[in-house]
Amino acid sequence: MTTPMVAIKELRREYDAGPGPVTALDGVTVDLAAGTFTAVMGPSGSGKSTLLHCVAGLDRPTSGEVTIEGVRLGELDETGLTVLRRERIGFVFQAFNLISSLTAAQNVALPVRLAGRRIDPADVNAALDDVGLADRAHHRPVELSGGQQQRVAIARAMVTRPAVIFADEPTGALDNQTSRRVLELLRGLATGRGQTIVMVTHDPVAAAVADSVLLLADGRLVDRLDGASAEAIAARMTRAEATC
Structure with a gap:
């Protein structure tokens, strides 16, 4: 049996709030194969972003286990997690998170430079070319449209060829046409490059681009839709929201 790229076992996350703890994740267990594109959906407060943050090593679960490419995150200290995130994980967020004073090329190169490594300019140019922005390498974010900024963020996420790319509402701030192009880029990373994509979204149209949809409700995994x-997806989401 092939080892999953991402293995999540009995993941639980509780937060102290008010008179007692609030359970954001309640025993989530799922395996994600290499080269697959998975969307995570659910009603507001269902635990979508908490799941992404725990699996990506941005937050520590209360209990349970996350394994990425054979590495158990719970066995890593903060330094180890930082190294893992820099070298094996890519991130794409709704807010783009580009540095306004840097050019597109400099933003793409930033994760490698923060890791203290030299980066070949050819790798940066290739990443920008892959997202259709080779001619915008020297433009700063203010000179780019929202869709172009998100494509720079995708180039930044993919330049180190990470094992997994986590995307949190990557099309939430974009119009429909630009969203389609961003989703096509993410789809291509999974299909063409064998990278594993995990995307949180509220949009059934965006989720339909993925291979599978994980549906959360009240912190629990309540359904998995393949090729839907x-x-x-919208009909299943409606039923989930009606029971919350």
Whole structure:
């Protein structure tokens, strides 16, 4: 049996709030194969972002286990987690998180430079070319459209060829046409490069681009839809919201 790229076992996350703890994740268990594109959906407060943050090593779960490419995150100290995130994980966020004073090329190179390594300019140019922005390498974020900024963020996430790319609402601030292009880029990373993509989204149309959709409700994994249409995903989401 092939070892999963991402293995999540009995993941639980509680937060201290008010008179007692609040359970954000309640025993989530799922395996994600290498080269797959997975969307995570659920009603507001279902635990989507908490799951992404725990699996990506941005937050520590209360209990349970996350393994990425054979590495158990719970066995790493903060330094180890930082190294893992820099070398094996890519991030794409709704807010782009580009540095305004840096050019597109400099933003793409930033993760490698923060890791204290030299980066070949050819790798930066290739990443920008892959997202259709080779001619915008010397433009700063203010000179780029929202869609172009998100594509720079994707180039930044992919330049180190990470094992997994985590995307948190990557199309939330974009119009429909630009969203489609961003989703096509993410789809291509999984299909063409064999990278594993995990995307949190509220949009059934975006989720339908993925291979599988994980549906959360009240911190629990309540369904997994494989190859579902946007209509089927929307209908299942409606049922989930009605029970919350």
